Amino acid sequence: MKVILFKIIGTILVLVGAYFFGMVAMLLNIVSIRLTTLTILGFLWLPLMAIPLIWAKNKRVASKYCCAMLCLCLISSAAEGVYRMHQKSITINTTPNINVHEYLPFDENSKIVRLEHASLHLTDNLPRLDGAAAVFPVYSAFVHAVYPDTVTLGGMAGQVDSSFNYSNTVEGYRRLAEKRIDIFFGAYPSEEQREYAEQNHTTFEYIPIGYEAFVFFVNRKNPVDTLTEDQLRAIYSGDITNWSEVGGANREIVAYQRNKGSGSQSMLARFMGDTPIMEPPTEQVQDLMDGIIHTVSNYRNNVGAIGFSFRYYLDTLIANPNVKMLSVDGVYPSVENIKSGAYAIVTPLYAVTYRECKNENVARLIDWILSDEGQFIIEETGYSGIK
Numbered sequence: 348m349k350v351i352l353f354k355i356i357g358t359i360l361v362l363v364g365a366y367f368f369g370m371v372a373m374l375l376n377i378v379s380i381r382l383t384t385l386t387i388l389g390f391l392w393l394p395l396m397a398i399p400l401i402w403a404k405n406k407r408v409a410s411k412y413c414c415a416m417l418c419l420c421l422i423s424s425a426a427e428g429v430y431r432m433h434q435k436s437i438t439i440n441t442t443p444n445i446n447v448h449e450y451l452p453f454d455e456n457s458k459i460v461r462l463e464h465a466s467l468h469l470t471d472n473l474p475r476l477d478g479a480a481a482v483f484p485v486y487s488a489f490v491h492a493v494y495p496d497t498v499t500l501g502g503m504a505g506q507v508d509s510s511f512n513y514s515n516t517v518e519g520y521r522r523l524a525e526k527r528i529d530i531f532f533g534a535y536p537s538e539e540q541r542e543y544a545e546q547n548h549t550t551f552e553y554i555p556i557g558y559e560a561f562v563f564f565v566n567r568k569n570p571v572d573t574l575t576e577d578q579l580r581a582i583y584s585g586d587i588t589n590w591s592e593v594g595g596a597n598r599e600i601v602a603y604q605r606n607k608g609s610g611s612q613s614m615l616a617r618f619m620g621d622t623p624i625m626e627p628p629t630e631q632v633q634d635l636m637d638g639i640i641h642t643v644s645n646y647r648n649n650v651g652a653i654g655f656s657f658r659y660y661l662d663t664l665i666a667n668p669n670v671k672m673l674s675v676d677g678v679y680p681s682v683e684n685i686k687s688g689a690y691a692i693v694t695p696l697y698a699v700t701y702r703e704c705k706n707e708n709v710a711r712l713i714d715w716i717l718s719d720e721g722q723f724i725i726e727e728t729g730y731s732g733i734k
Contacts, residue, residue: 445481445483445664447513451487452487452488452491452494452496453491453498457487457491458484459484459488459491459728460728461488462492462723465493467492467711468493469494469495470495472708474510474530474708474709475510475512475527475530476490476510476512476528476530477513477518477522477528478519478531478533479515479516479532479533479610480513480515481533481659481660482532482533485725485728489712489716489721490511492720493715494511498510498511500513512528516533516536516608516613517606517609519533520536520540520543521540521543523551523699523701524543524544524546524549526549529706530699531697532556532696532697533610533697533699534610534611534614534657534696534697535553535617535694536551539607550701550702551701552700552702553695554700554717555695555696556721556733557695557725557730557733558694558730558733559658559685559693559695559696559731560657560658560685560692560693561657562656562680563653564655564673565671565673566648566649567670568650569596569651570595571594572674573673573674573675573677574593574674574675576618576675580618582653583602583604583625584624587600588600596650599651600651601628601651602625602628602654603652604624604627604628604655611655611657614655614657614694648667648669654670658680658685659728659729662729675690675691680692686731696725698713717733
């Protein structure tokens with residue numbers, strides 16, 4: 348009787364220990380929820396190995412069984428490691444995020460476009476600037492040309508706002524709506540961002556300063572080189588789900604998206620018009636505060652994948668040779684085709700300010716940006732000028 352009692356207690360201890368081991372693995376976010384060797388080890392492998400050993404009459408047979416289970420566990424761990432290495436190797440971060448320190452003003456090693464002499468020089472009442480990541484090289488070059496060289500970068504984590512800031516589209520539009528900055532450089536805001544501005548009694552004003560192409564891209568091994576606008580809308584609405592439907596291989600289409608409120612996701616919504624956008628591919632992620640949450644998947648460059656971005660960011664800042672931009676209706680998104688209007692999916696690059704702004708230098712700066720000098724910076728950076 349005592350032996351059975353000890354076995355029951357041992358079984359309970361194994362189950363409780365396995366449960367807590369698995370929970371710790373999840374809470375520490377050691378691995379994702381999709382493939383979790385450590386979590387499975389806690390919830391499954393440990394009980395499967397230990398409990399038969401506790402209850403078995405033939406310890407030799409039980410030991411062989413445990414060895415076999417341990418081997419399966421090790422094999423699954425190795426398989427997961429190989430899978431994760433492969434996933435990491437084909438993941439392309441299409442979230443606009445650049446190394447801003449490579450594009451800072453007043454730095455002799457900066458990659459920004461430089462003017463020898465600018466006709467405008469601001470010394471006080473400097474307009475407070477912020478912008479999207481893909482536009483940072485542009486407005487950093489504006490600062491270099493027009494602002495005093497004492498200006499430093501603000502707006503990032505741990506730094507206070509200044510006249511020259513960098514955050515991202517979501518945070519930048521929030522700051523503009525709250526009148527914490529004077530000009531935001533980027534794509535047109537989302538409906539939610541416009542509504543937030545209205546809630547703050549802020550009236551956005553949009554000044555086009557250049558043009559940029561909205562582009563779609565695929566794995567370079569994908570035989571499809573061009574799609575029509577209707578086919579793209581059908582893909583992102585979920586009506587077309589296989590590449591064979593658009594002249595490609597018999598392979599499922601995985602249509603990646605961006606997070607809500609980002610410049611490119613807002614542009615996708617405008618491109619789609621009244622056509623509803625399907626739910627994006629998501630990943631389960633363990634968050635210490637919120638438990639299991641779903642986030643939009645990063646673009647993984649499988650042959651069946653398709654994504655979208657802005658041409659300058661994809662072609663220049665990412666510049667990944669393993670992806671290719673698609674032609675749309677047979678027209679490739681080159682700078683020449685953007686300027687001529689041959690490539691149809693084009694959006695203005697905006698300098699967005701607000702009607703209630705009292706800083707007169709805002710209008711002076713925007714007028715300069717629209718001048719030949721400002722347009723030179725825009726075009727030399729890689730965008731299409733407004734003229």
